Amino acid sequence: MTRTNITVRLSDDALALACGADAVAAAFEAHGAKVERVSSWGMHWLEPLAEIDGRGYGPLSPQDVSAVLGGKAGVLDIGMIADHPFLKAQTRLTFARAGKTRPLNLDDYAATDGWKGLEAARKSGPDKTIETVLDSGLRGRGGAGFPAGIKWRTVADTSADQKYIVCNADEGDSATFADRMVMEGDPYMLIEGMAIAGLAVGASKGYVYIRSEYPHAIAKVRAAIDRAAAIIAPFELEVRVGAGSYVCGEETALLNSLEGKRGVVRAKPPLPAHEGLFGKPTVINNVLTLAAIPWIMMHGAKAYADFGMGRSRGTMPIQLAGNIRHGGLYETAFGITLGELVNDIGGGTATGRPVKAVQVGGPLGAYLPPEQFDIPFDYEAFTAKQALIGHAGITVFDDTADMSAMARFAFEFCEVESCGKCTPCRIGATRGRETLDKVAQGKDAAANLSLVLDLCETMEFGSLCAMGGFTPYPARSAIRHWPEDFTTSKVKEAAE
Amino acid sequence: MSEALEDILKRHELCEGPLLPILHDVQNTFGYVSDYHMRMIAAGLNITRAEVWGVVSFYHDFRTEPAGKPVLKLCRAEACKARGVEALVEGAEKAAGSRVRIEPVYCLGLCSGGPAAMTPQGDVHARLDSEKLNQLIGSLS
Ligand SMILES: Cc1cc2nc3c(=O)[nH]c(=O)nc-3n(C[C@H](O)[C@H](O)[C@H](O)COP(=O)(O)O)c2cc1C
Numbered sequence: 001m002t003r004t005n006i007t008v009r010l011s012d013d014a015l016a017l018a019c020g021a022d023a024v025a026a027a028f029e030a031h032g033a034k035v036e037r038v039s040s041w042g043m044h045w046l047e048p049l050a051e052i053d054g055r056g057y058g059p060l061s062p063q064d065v066s067a068v069l070g071g072k073a074g075v076l077d078i079g080m081i082a083d084h085p086f087l088k089a090q091t092r093l094t095f096a097r098a099g100k101t102r103p104l105n106l107d108d109y110a111a112t113d114g115w116k117g118l119e120a121a122r123k124s125g126p127d128k129t130i131e132t133v134l135d136s137g138l139r140g141r142g143g144a145g146f147p148a149g150i151k152w153r154t155v156a157d158t159s160a161d162q163k164y165i166v167c168n169a170d171e172g173d174s175a176t177f178a179d180r181m182v183m184e185g186d187p188y189m190l191i192e193g194m195a196i197a198g199l200a201v202g203a204s205k206g207y208v209y210i211r212s213e214y215p216h217a218i219a220k221v222r223a224a225i226d227r228a229a230a231i232i233a234p235f236e237l238e239v240r241v242g243a244g245s246y247v248c249g250e251e252t253a254l255l256n257s258l259e260g261k262r263g264v265v266r267a268k269p270p271l272p273a274h275e276g277l278f279g280k281p282t283v284i285n286n287v288l289t290l291a292a293i294p295w296i297m298m299h300g301a302k303a304y305a306d307f308g309m310g311r312s313r314g315t316m317p318i319q320l321a322g323n324i325r326h327g328g329l330y331e332t333a334f335g336i337t338l339g340e341l342v343n344d345i346g347g348g349t350a351t352g353r354p355v356k357a358v359q360v361g362g363p364l365g366a367y368l369p370p371e372q373f374d375i376p377f378d379y380e381a382f383t384a385k386q387a388l389i390g391h392a393g394i395t396v397f398d399d400t401a402d403m404s405a406m407a408r409f410a411f412e413f414c415e416v417e418s419c420g421k422c423t424p425c426r427i428g429a430t431r432g433r434e435t436l437d438k439v440a441q442g443k444d445a446a447a448n449l450s451l452v453l454d455l456c457e458t459m460e461f462g463s464l465c466a467m468g469g470f471t472p473y474p475a476r477s478a479i480r481h482w483p484e485d486f487t488t489s490k491v492k493e494a495a496e
Numbered sequence: 497m498s499e500a501l502e503d504i505l506k507r508h509e510l511c512e513g514p515l516l517p518i519l520h521d522v523q524n525t526f527g528y529v530s531d532y533h534m535r536m537i538a539a540g541l542n543i544t545r546a547e548v549w550g551v552v553s554f555y556h557d558f559r560t561e562p563a564g565k566p567v568l569k570l571c572r573a574e575a576c577k578a579r580g581v582e583a584l585v586e587g588a589e590k591a592a593g594s595r596v597r598i599e600p601v602y603c604l605g606l607c608s609g610g611p612a613a614m615t616p617q618g619d620v621h622a623r624l625d626s627e628k629l630n631q632l633i634g635s636l637s
């Protein structure tokens with residue numbers, strides 16, 4: 001018998017939509033069910049994932065709907081969602097509402113501790129708020145890991161007639177989608193975090209700079225700002241849309257872009273905290289940095305700092321992507337190892353083949369072989385291995401990956417996206433790609449490979465920003481760990 | 497000046513740093529940013545044409561000529577490569593022919609479910625294989 005009068009909860013996150021969630025929603029409605037659109041749980045391999053009275057069904061296609069409603073879902077029935085091992089082992093502070101609330105519903109937000117952080121900040125005042133952020137140990141989640149509290153303190157201490165809060169929502173790194181999930185799934189949390197930042201440093205205006213590749217996030221954040229305007233007043237927020245430039249994620253390029261200029265990197269100093277947007281003191285933080293603030297203000301600095309290891313405090317929303325069986329969002333305290341993430345939680349590759357490499361930290365991050373899977377998720381531990389956490393995206397590759405092609409792509413990407421201001425990055429990227437092409441063709445392979453390594457050094461130490469400065473990381477790590485991909489087979493192929 | 501363009505400029509009169517929002521609106525309205533548009537924007541904002549051109553030419557999103565056909569953005573970034581997008585490219589080009597343009601994009605934030613693509617309307621598609629991708633290309637008009 002088909003049940004009616006039931007409520008089905010389905011995500012309207014872009015990943016769910018891309019996997020056909022709208023058609024599944026329509027099928028449920030056609031069967032007389034009421035459909036509520038919520039945020040995504042972040043178990044992406046199960047999307048579209050429907051929830052009925054706490055039970056999960058996925059991944060669904062429209063044809064599965066009658067079986068689900070008829071109680072014959074079979075393997076698509078994943079049991080109670082909250083008990084799913086992928087979720088149970090997580091520590092969700094930033095993603096506490098994921099899967100549970102309707103993204104734009106203000107009642108849902110208020111009922112799940114929404115605006116409590118802002119209330120706390122209003123009560124304790126700017127000084128105490130900054131102190132709390134400092135003591136929490138929160139470091140910037142955009143890549144560089146700079147302590148958020150110090151940045152805020154600097155802006156607070158700089159006097160000016162106008163200050164700004166800028167949210168870096170450019171999320172250009174491949175394998176990252178946590179910013180997108182916050183904006184699409186819990187936009188009020190980001191807005192609350194920005195309002196707290198405004199209050200703390202004395203800024204009355206904020207901008208959210210969102211990449212144009214994220215139309216769903218743009219729409220959600222715009223709608224959320226409209227609805228929350230009275231709550232965050234006198235603080236004002238506006239969305240600005242990027243225009244397809246990766247380097248505009250670099251903070252000074254982003255500021256230039258907001259000002260209506262070419263997205264060229266600025267030399268530092270002056271720091272944006274002193275002279276940022278339109279020359280005014282500016283806090284620029286990543287989405288996840290700002291989104292962590294409400295929780296910290298509500299629960300206190302110590303509660304946050306109690307999670308983590310070393311100088312990496314709190315939790316990190318890690319993104320499992322690429323050729324991985326259980327891809328999605330995994331928020332956990334710092335300290336978890338790469339191996340646990342890839343093999344235990346991620347379930348290895350989606351293709352079932354052995355893991356060959358993982359790239360951590362997006363296009364500027366190093367490739368790591370399984371031999372390094374004991375490395376803990378910690379800023380300093382990664383730096384020690386000439387790798388970076390970046391925005392905590394992990395891309396898994398199976399043994400069919402050609403690492404010389406990936407090294408070449410690192411240069412190619414830099415060539416396409418370099419802002420062109422400094423020579424090592426602008427010219428180095430092109431020369432790096434050309435020289436690797438020669439290696440692949442077997443032309444003087446050994447000499448050319450050492451030329452590439454030499455070039456990497458020039459780019460690393462001579463570039464103005466991490467675009468040229470970190471492009472050597474993926475290239476060099478690929479050469480170091482998989483030298484065979486750069487020699488024998490390639491040379492043999494060329495000879496045939 | 498065309499009324500639509502005048503409207504766009506007027507809408508951004510109070511905006512700080514209005515050039516990118518204006519260019520987005522122009523491209524959304526007219527499909528591209530023409531030489532004429534650039535001249536009018538420069539006059540409206542009291543900046544030089546060179547400055548406007550500098551900005552238009554810097555960003556991948558802005559085109560100075562009509563696309564002439566639907567553009568499908570196919571993600572070619574690392575996570576989609578790891579999930580096999582490169583093997584789909586040749587077939588996609590063939591299916592697209594001269595009717596659809598396939599452009600690379602570097603990440604759509606769907607990296608756990610690639611290969612991924614976005615249509616001109618902003619609809620997103622994931623878990624593409626050659627059959628689904630060809631079907632998607634065929635559906636564009
Ligand atoms: C080429 C390049 C791209 C970057 N892209 C981003 C990005 O997409 N999102 C982001 O938050 N930070 C990005 N960053 C880092 C920013 O420059 C900056 O460190 C960050 O916005 C500071 O915020 P946080 O302290 O909260 O991390 C990028 C840096 C470089 C060099």
Ligand code: FES
Binds near residue numbers: 175572606610
């Ligand atoms: S890498 Fe293709 S969507 Fe992110």
